[in-house]
Amino acid sequence: MTSRRARGVLAGDQSSKGSAAGVSSHIVIIGAGQAGLSAAEALRKRGHDGPVTLIGEEDAPPYQRPPLSKGYLSGELPADRLWLKPPAFYDMAKITLRTGVRVTALDRAAKRVITADGEAIGYDRLILATGGAARRPAIPGADLPGVHVLRTLAEADALSAALQGARRLAIIGAGYIGLEVAASARKRGLEVSVLEAADRPMSRTASPLLGGWFGALHRGYGVDLQVSAGVAAITGAQRADGVRLSDGERIEADVVLIAAGLNPGVSLAEAAGLDCADGVLVDAHARTSDRDIFAIGDMARFDSELYGRSLRLESVQNAIEQAKAAAAAICGAPAPYDPVPWFWSDQYAIKLQIAGLIEGADQMVRRGDPEEGAFALFHLKDGVLIACEAVNSAPEFMTAQRMIAARARPDPDRLRDVTVAMREFLS
Amino acid sequence: MGSDVFMAKITYIEASGAEHAVDVEDGLTVMEGAIRNLVPGIDADCGGACACATCHVYVDSDWADRTGPRSSMEESMLDFASDVRDNSRLSCQIKVSEALDGLIVRLPEQQG
Numbered sequence: 001m002t003s004r005r006a007r008g009v010l011a012g013d014q015s016s017k018g019s020a021a022g023v024s025s026h027i028v029i030i031g032a033g034q035a036g037l038s039a040a041e042a043l044r045k046r047g048h049d050g051p052v053t054l055i056g057e058e059d060a061p062p063y064q065r066p067p068l069s070k071g072y073l074s075g076e077l078p079a080d081r082l083w084l085k086p087p088a089f090y091d092m093a094k095i096t097l098r099t100g101v102r103v104t105a106l107d108r109a110a111k112r113v114i115t116a117d118g119e120a121i122g123y124d125r126l127i128l129a130t131g132g133a134a135r136r137p138a139i140p141g142a143d144l145p146g147v148h149v150l151r152t153l154a155e156a157d158a159l160s161a162a163l164q165g166a167r168r169l170a171i172i173g174a175g176y177i178g179l180e181v182a183a184s185a186r187k188r189g190l191e192v193s194v195l196e197a198a199d200r201p202m203s204r205t206a207s208p209l210l211g212g213w214f215g216a217l218h219r220g221y222g223v224d225l226q227v228s229a230g231v232a233a234i235t236g237a238q239r240a241d242g243v244r245l246s247d248g249e250r251i252e253a254d255v256v257l258i259a260a261g262l263n264p265g266v267s268l269a270e271a272a273g274l275d276c277a278d279g280v281l282v283d284a285h286a287r288t289s290d291r292d293i294f295a296i297g298d299m300a301r302f303d304s305e306l307y308g309r310s311l312r313l314e315s316v317q318n319a320i321e322q323a324k325a326a327a328a329a330i331c332g333a334p335a336p337y338d339p340v341p342w343f344w345s346d347q348y349a350i351k352l353q354i355a356g357l358i359e360g361a362d363q364m365v366r367r368g369d370p371e372e373g374a375f376a377l378f379h380l381k382d383g384v385l386i387a388c389e390a391v392n393s394a395p396e397f398m399t400a401q402r403m404i405a406a407r408a409r410p411d412p413d414r415l416r417d418v419t420v421a422m423r424e425f426l427s
Numbered sequence: 428m429g430s431d432v433f434m435a436k437i438t439y440i441e442a443s444g445a446e447h448a449v450d451v452e453d454g455l456t457v458m459e460g461a462i463r464n465l466v467p468g469i470d471a472d473c474g475g476a477c478a479c480a481t482c483h484v485y486v487d488s489d490w491a492d493r494t495g496p497r498s499s500m501e502e503s504m505l506d507f508a509s510d511v512r513d514n515s516r517l518s519c520q521i522k523v524s525e526a527l528d529g530l531i532v533r534l535p536e537q538q539g
Contacts, residue, residue, distance in 0.1 A: 067474065316473065395506060398480070399507070423506075
């Protein structure tokens with residue numbers, strides 16, 4: 001159902017191609033994260049001459065989120081190395097950056113956005129890049145002081161400050177954020193428990209073998225990782241002092257982090273009547289059900305021809321590339337977006353790189369030895385490569401990206417043979 | 428940012444020949460030096476995690492010794508960048524120090 005609606009939007013777009021916004025039109029971008037900033041930059045690179053206003057709810061200028069759970073939290077990367085652009089960039093590119101401004105409503109009829117202060121900002125084209133907020137599941141005690149989530153710089157600062165002087169951290173959720181924070185907190189010398197309701201880490205996105213391997217990695221670094229561990233409550237009277245599992249066990253902690261994924265920021269779009277279904281529905285040009293409104297990044301759901309279903313991707317690559325697609329369409333040079341998704345994660349000395357999405361795979365081919373700390377897992381569906389999980393294996397990752405885009409059907413025996421160079425699969 | 432921080436002079440030369448001579452703070456990477464000084468031609472999509480190979484540069488031959496060798500991860504990533512040469516590096520993996528004062532790097536036609 002989702003895909004049919006989005007395809008309808010796409011068809012409409014193709015029939016009226018060429019109605020680009022005039023060079024002097026005003027583009028307003030709501031959300032000053034990676035996606036919003038990338039859109040502003042791409043508009044200028046594409047030659048858009050009119051005003052560009054980039055509105056961010058957070059006080060900080062556009063910054064990189066990935067280090068918040070990694071180098072920034074472990075203390076290796078100072079805040080001034082998070083900024084995506086120096087202050088001079090916004091002047092040079094004539095981008096009006098307005099931080100600390102919350103947009104509360106879209107007025108589509110009058111083509112303007114309304115801020116919390118009641119200000120109305122008119123637009124010719126609007127780009128929604130509102131990302132999302134860290135989920136806070138309804139766990140008893142989740143509102144206690146000492147319970148943290150991690151999505152924004154302010155949240156990272158709050159978590160980091162709380163870890164200062166703390167001894168024990170309990171993390172609810174063993175997804176990427178949970179595990180990256182576990183690694184960073186171990187580096188800072190904390191005792192860390194990770195509590196995961198599923199039977200393995202990264203159960204939502206990674207294969208069982210990879211999830212199990214990362215579980216063992218964390219245990220090797222002294223993390224108390226518990227799987228199939230449902231959380232009954234966060235305990236504490238005045239502030240959090242631990243977590244109680246559904247089997248009654250209690251984990252003591254000075255700080256609790258809930259790492260339970262993202263709530264996509266769709267409330268503005270929904271209230272304005274744009275088509276939404278776990279994300280704002282967009283076509284291959286990032287256009288929503290309103291022709292003058294685009295949506296990009298973590299909260300945009302688009303149809304993937306490559307995967308034959310709609311996707312909502314939470315990644316830097318998606319933020320940047322979908323932003324470029326929106327800018328291209330706005331500037332009258334549409335270039336459809338159908339990416340091979342890719343992701344990375346750094347934990348301890350391990351670099352994980354993932355190309356593609358494993359969902360739907362019916363065959364897994366292992367290349368290299370997990371015991372050696374460098375290996376790749378190739379996932380095929382009906383003989384076609386659809387994903388690769390590469391642990392300290394950049395050639396496998398880089399090659400797989402190209403093979404997935406080409407819908408390659410590699411010979412599994414050659415794929416698992418480490419004496420066959422990855423390059424050979426590209427010829 | 429104290430005034431005692433050492434700044435290295437680094438010259439970035441675009442494929443078009445346009446030169447950007449800028450001062451880059453000790454401890455940053457050559458990639459960050461380009462971003463902070465608005466030098467075009469370095470995308471650095473992953474922000475310096477050695478995960479994307481979009482900050483490819485050519486190190487001027489006089490400087491190859493001082494920028495040091497590629498790491499094995501960098502080597503693997505570079506394998507898949509376009510127009511890779513013997514003096515190719517990922518600029519996010521070159522740390523700026525006093526020893527690199529005067530460094531010259533050239534930018535490829537395109538990243539990725």
